[in-house]
Amino acid sequence: MLRITLEQWRMFRAVVEHGGFNQAAQKIYKSQSSIHNSVGKIEAALGVKLFTIAGRKTVITEAGEMMLRRANYLLDEAAKIEAIGQTLSEGIESKLRIAVDEIFPQALLYKVLNNTSAMYPLLRIELYESILTGANELLENTSADIAISGFTGKTGFSEELCNIEFTAVAHPEHALHSIPRPITLEDLKSHRQIVLRDSASYNKQDGGWLGADQRWTVSHMRTSIDMISNGLGFAWLPSTAITSQLADNRLKPLNLSHNCKRSAMLHLLFKDSDRLGPAARTFIGELRYQVMQADLDC
Incomplete structure (x- = not known):
């Protein structure tokens, strides 16, 4: 049977956190004598000295430091157990699966x-x-609870979330930048385009302009940005994803005769609102709020 209660460990920790018995008593609304008594019981039960008095200060001992580390773990685990019990009683889901388009x-x-x-x-x-349609597929096969996608859903809830702007870019030393006039789509056809592969397994979609004779297809936005930053091609990339590359001159907007800027609408998708738990609803509310604050032309 345990000789020391969680409450006694809490009082011990309070003395350390607040710098003394009197300060701890004021902060946790316990009498100074009850805190002294709790710490004394711990010391008596374990046969160690937790504090010494240096002048007017209460100083934790080396043994006290070791016991504090253990007590912190014990109290944190106890708090987690209580939180889990509350979560279960309130019907809060333990897991939330979110599929998000990389743009x-x-x-x-x-x-x-x-x-x-x-x-x-x-x-x-x-x-x-x-x-592309990867998020939709994950939602349809129930691998995700919520999706953010550039495509509307076949079934369930679909809401326009925000508009993402794309900028046509290449490395500043790319040959396209040496053209002394506005660049046409015909000019682009002679140069390598970096495009993204649809992450869906079935019913894949193409996205963006695919007119270049040379094309490298990659699986991640970060790979595309890195390749173009290293002068290996051009692409239309999300403006929010390349702010640092534009600022430090690793990427430069192409002087296109038209279509130098493009945009795509992202949608918030889920199958059935009645099946969403409190955490999922909180995520959706926070998502809408942050998008509105960011003013992403929604």
């Missing part, structure tokens, strides 16, 4: 995920990064 701004996505996790710290989030 969606990463910084904004990270903020949404972090804010959702702050409200549901025990929620396990599984993120599927997809291209």
Whole structure:
């Protein structure tokens, strides 16, 4: 049987956190004598000295430091057990699966995920990064609960979420930039285009202009950006994904005669709102809010 209660460990930790018995008593609304008594019981039960008095200061001992590390783990685990019990009683889902097209701004996505996790710290989030119809396929085969896609869903809920702008770019030393007039689509056909492969397994779609005779097809947006930054081709890339590359002159917008800017609408998709738990609804609400704050021309 345990000789020390969780409450006694909490009082011990409070003394350390607040710098003394009197300060801890004021912060956790316990009497100073009860905190002294709890710490004394721990010391008596374990046969160690947790604190010494140096002048007017309460100083933790080396043994106290070791016990504090263990106590922190014990108290944190106890808090997790209580949180899990509350989660189960409230019907909060333990896992949330989200499929997101890679053109969606990463910084904004990270903020949404972090804010959702702050409200549901025990929620396990599984993120599927997809291209073109990949997110739709994951939603259709129930591998994802929520999707952000450039294509509307065949069934279920579909809402226009935001408009993503694309800029035609190449490395500053790419041959296309040496053309002394606005670049035409005919000019582009003579140069290598970097395109993204649809991540879906079936019913794949092509995206963007595919008129170049030379074409490299890659599976991830980051690969495309890296290749073009190294002078290996050109592409229309999401403007939000290449701000740093444009700023440090690794990429330069192409002087096209027309269509130098393009855009694509992203959609928020899910199958059945009644099947979404509190965490999923929080994610959706946070997503809408952050998109609105970012003013992505929705």
